[in-house]
Amino acid sequence: MKTLFVILVLSVSFFTGYANEAYQKAMSQSIEKLFQAKTIPEYVDVANQFERISNIEKAEWLPLYYTSFAYIMISFQEPENAKKDTYLDQAQKYLDQALAIDPNESELHLLQCFLYPSRINIDPMNRGMIYIGEMNKSLDKALELNPDNPRVYYLRATMTFHTPEAYGGGAAKALPLFLMANEKFKIFKPKTAISPNWGNEMNEAELKKVHEAPKE
Numbered sequence: 001m002k003t004l005f006v007i008l009v010l011s012v013s014f015f016t017g018y019a020n021e022a023y024q025k026a027m028s029q030s031i032e033k034l035f036q037a038k039t040i041p042e043y044v045d046v047a048n049q050f051e052r053i054s055n056i057e058k059a060e061w062l063p064l065y066y067t068s069f070a071y072i073m074i075s076f077q078e079p080e081n082a083k084k085d086t087y088l089d090q091a092q093k094y095l096d097q098a099l100a101i102d103p104n105e106s107e108l109h110l111l112q113c114f115l116y117p118s119r120i121n122i123d124p125m126n127r128g129m130i131y132i133g134e135m136n137k138s139l140d141k142a143l144e145l146n147p148d149n150p151r152v153y154y155l156r157a158t159m160t161f162h163t164p165e166a167y168g169g170g171a172a173k174a175l176p177l178f179l180m181a182n183e184k185f186k187i188f189k190p191k192t193a194i195s196p197n198w199g200n201e202m203n204e205a206e207l208k209k210v211h212e213a214p215k216e
Contacts (some may be wrong), residue, residue: 026053027062027194034070035198043074051094061105062194064098075118084122084197091115106146107196113138113155135159150184151196152205153177161210171213178207 033200037043047070054063071091075084092115101107116135120127139159143152155176163169185200 019186021062023053023060024194025055027066031066031194034066034073037070037073040074040077043070043077046070047074047090054094059101061098061108064094064101065108065111067198068092068094068098068115072111072115072118081122084118088115088118104145106152107144107150109138109142109145110149110151110155114151117159122184142181148184148188150181150188150203153181153184154199154206157181157203158206161206171210175207175210178203178210182207 021029026049030046030053033042033046033049037046047067050063050070050163054060054067056121057063068091071094074087078084078087095111095115098105099112101124102108113135116131116138116140120131139152141154142149146152157180159172160169160177161171165173181199182205185203188197190197
């Protein structure tokens with residue numbers, strides 16, 4: 001009986017380890033494809049890969065996070081506003097599922113903030129007032145949950161940079177935020193090899209634009 005028990009324990013440990021290794025490998029390969037994608041079909045393909053992973057790993061928020069991220073990136077590529085909204089609806093659906101798994105994950109609230117500008121850009125006059133407040137709420141929550149998340153400072157800086165000076169924005173106000181993001185990125189270490197680790201190159205590109213912006 002004791003021998004049988006040991007065999008069962010070892011078997012469970014083996015299959016658990018194998019399943020985790022397979023999950024990590026599938027995620028790593030899909031993340032690599034995500035950040036190499038350039039076209040809508042490529043983003044759709046990798047979004048479908050993450051969705052399939054999420055259907056197997058139902059307790060994990062990361063596959064849903066990356067599925068949502070992929071659809072947000074598609075919205076940047078799509079020229080038709082009606083289709084943009086459809087892709088963003090998909091992004092929101094998967095993000096909501098991820099938040100249901102872990103409502104206190106900073107990266108998820110950060111991604112919510114990342115989603116809103118695409119909604120606004122479809123119809124800035126009518127949607128700006130609706131979503132700007134929601135963007136700030138999501139960003140504040142992400143910061144509260146993890147003050148060391150560099151993407152929080154990057155998005156806050158970007159929002160400030162692209163807000164008219166008359167409303168408290170502009171390059172001068174954004175510069176210290178971009179610099180703070182830059183410092184945070186230098187010391188940031190993702191929790192795992194498949195945890196979110198994007199934004200540094202985006203921050204550097206925006207920081208360059210700030211330095212090149214006309215001085216008052």
